[in-house]
Amino acid sequence: MVRTACDACHRRKVRCSGGQPCANCSQATLTCTYHAVPQKKGPKGSRAKVISELRETQRQTNRHKIRSYSPDSSFDFNTSPLSPMRRRNPDVLSQQMIDGCIEFFFRHMYPTMPILHKGRLQEKVAREIDQSIEAYCLITSICAFMMIQPRMSLPGRPVGVRTNSDDLVSGKFTTASSLLEEVLRLRKAIDYIENPTLESVQTSLFLFACYFGLDKHNKAWYHLREATTLAQIVGMQDEPSYLSTDPVESIMKRRLYWLLFITERAYALQRHHPLTLHATIELPNPDEVPGDRQIINGFLHMINLFRPFDDTFIGLWNKARNDCSTAWLAQLQQQLSDALPPKLNSTETQAADIVTSQQWLRTMVWQLSITNGYLSSTSADSSMTFKYPIEIAKHLMADVRGLPQQALEVHGIGLIEKLFDVACTVTDVIACVPLDSSIFEIGPLEYLNQFLSLISNLRGGGSRFLPLLRAKISENLPSMATPVPKAVMPIKDEYVDEIASPLSTKPAPLVHPSPLVIRTATASLSDPSLVFSDISPGGSNASTPLGTPTVAAAIPHSMPRIQFDGRYG
DNA sequence: CCCTGAAGGGGATGGATGTT
DNA sequence: AACATCCATCCCCTTCAGGG
Incomplete structure (x- = not known):
């Protein structure tokens, strides 16, 4: 044998006689390949999977038999002439799903991730998916990422009958998990680390995005680092490497590098990680792909915003160094203001991410300022005062108000987390800084209400962040009468397909603020660094085009880890 | 119709691995 | 260590298409 x-x-x-080529292939003049990936042997998961499966199907068919007798037509799929080990499992990754996911990606995600060429990708699906494990992994990881998008429906499932939101959610998440497992399994069989391709980098980025969305941040970071490391192995940080390749690939490669650049910086801020990528190559050109002008302009704005958050800032942020100054911080705030033109030349979707990121980054700089004791209540530069976050909140609300809800929702949990970060900072400011309320046309508390209202209305985060924000507010501002926003719409379930949602009329369970123990800032203002040292001096949300990282960071580090709802963990 | 060869279903056998 | 379970290989056999 x-x-x-x-x-x-x-x-x-x-x-098979073995060898290259083997006797059979040689006789039949076939290309003799050994691409098939052996599956892991031995039992896995729960015991007696097959038996329970059989039992379950028998139970079901028995029940059906009573009512009607119909020929079983459910086994006519999967006739693709692939080796069984590489064969797509049509239950998990059907052609329909691939098409649906690609369609969704280019309709909704492309403006924030303009790193794939639709025609090329479709060609890859048609030609390479069965031949190349790399291509298969890329497409599968894209589909997994689409599956965790709040607005994405599960292709091939009848929408409506018998689907309640829980089924849909768990269906999508189960699908996403199977797809992720599939990618990781197949990847073991190829030496993508020693011989990475552009596809390997893309796949790693999508894996990061998936785990990010699933709130699994160790895995997320691992794959982000994998993506940046592979990018460096491929030489993406060197300008000459863009000359030799095919023009379309070269364009997408350049964009990918910059997307990784932005993403890494956002994530570094949120999670106190170091940077690996720097601005070593030319920027993308808005005119190189017809029709992409606006999108690339928006993309350039994002790059501009994150560019100042270099090793120096991250070093200070992560307390690896301590040589900052008031002037430098004020200049950084100025740079953030200058990074964007008065009128954004981008799509609305991007504008949502850009303005949120800008205000969020300002909040980060402000946090660094206060942590290092550089703020003063009398500074002429408002960015160096204690009240600055309230100004930030005001701007953010003004910027966001003009945008359609969808433009915000597309960014998923990431954007909501940024909003949450800013709101938390504002809460702390209101709690700790004596405010002369006459300065503001609208009271700062009103901004908090607006944040609550906004977050509760956005699909994809309300149920995760709203209770946290409520808890934070009631802990720090007990005087603020139950901060329930007026006209709160029922929080729609984050993962319910929009077509299906009219059917699931049950208002999503309003999560009550759990009895979180938030350590309140108790020190006096005379020592501002103490006051705010436990407010996420680092851990806030960053906005990432992929959605921004997370909550826990924005919460005082001393706070116990919170189970949000256990469904995804 | 028969002959031939390819396709592929069924299943024996045995290796690998998780569970007890 | 014994056992259960899963998976891969490959033999045996039936089916079927194409040529005569």
């Missing part, structure tokens, strides 16, 4: 049969012999179920 041969150790591994070649792909053709496996498919033909004939004895």
Whole structure:
């Protein structure tokens, strides 16, 4: 018996002589390949999977038999002539799903991730998916990422009948998990680390995005670092590497590098991680792809925003150094203001991310300022005063108000987390800084109400962040009468397909603020660094085009870890 | 119709691995 | 260590298409 049969012999179920080419392939003039990936052997998961499966199907068919007798037509799929090990499992990744996911990606995600060419990707699906494990992994990881988008429906499932939101959610998340597992399994079989391609980098980025969305931040960071490391192995940080490749690929590669650049910086801020990528190559050109002008302009704005958050800032942020100054911080705030033109030349979707990121980054700089004791109540530069976050909140609300809800929702949990970060900072300011309320046309508390209202209305985060924000507010501002925003719409379930949502009329469970123990800032204002040292001096949300990282960071570090709802963890 | 060869279903066998 | 379970290989056999 041969150790591994070649792909053709496996498919033909004939004895394989081994070797290259094997006797059968040689006789049949076939290309003899050994691409098939052996599956892991031995039992996995719960015991007696097959038996329980059989039992379950028998139970179901027995029940059906009573009512009607119909020929079973559910086994006519999956006739693709692939070796069984590489064969797509149509239950998990059907053609329909691939098409649906690609369509969704280019309709909703492309403006924030303009790193794939639609035609090329479709060609890859048609030609390469069965031939190349790299291509298969890329497409599968894209589909997994689409599956965790709040607005994405599960392709191929009848929407409506018998689908309640829980089914849909768990269906989508189960699908996403299977797809992720599939990618990781297949990747083990190829030496993508020693011989990475552009696809490897893209796949790692999508894996990061998936785990980010699933709130699994160790895995997320691992894959982000994998993406940046592979990018460096491929040489993406060197300008000359963009000359030799095919023009379309070169364009997408350049954009990918900059997307990684932005993403890494946002994540570094949120999670106190170091940077690996720097601005070493030319920026993308807005005019190189017809129709992409606006999108790339928006993309350039994002790059501009994150560019100042270099090793120096991150070093200070992570307390690896301490040589900052008032002037430098004030200049950084100025840079953030200058990074954007008065009128954004971008899509609305991007504008949502850009303005939120800008205000969020200002909040980060402000936090660094206060942590290092550089703020003063009398500074002429408002960015160096204690009340600055209230100004930030005001701007943010003004910027966001003009945008359609959808433009905000597309960014998923990431954007909501940024909003949450800013709101938390504002809460702390209101709690700790004596405010002369006459200065503000609208009271700062009103901004908090607006944040609550906004977050509760956005799909994809309300149920995770709203209770946290409520808890934070009631802990720090007990005087603020139950800060329930007026006209709160029922929080729509984050993952309910929009078509299906009219059917699931049950208002999503309003999560009550759990009895969180938030350590309140108790020190006096005479020592501002103490006051705010436990307000996320680092851990806030960053906005990432992928959605921004997370909550826990924005919460005082001493706070116990919170189970949000256990569904995804 | 028969002959031939390919396809592929069924299943024996055995290796690998998780569970007890 | 014994056992259960899953997976891969490949033999055996039936089916079927194409040529005569």
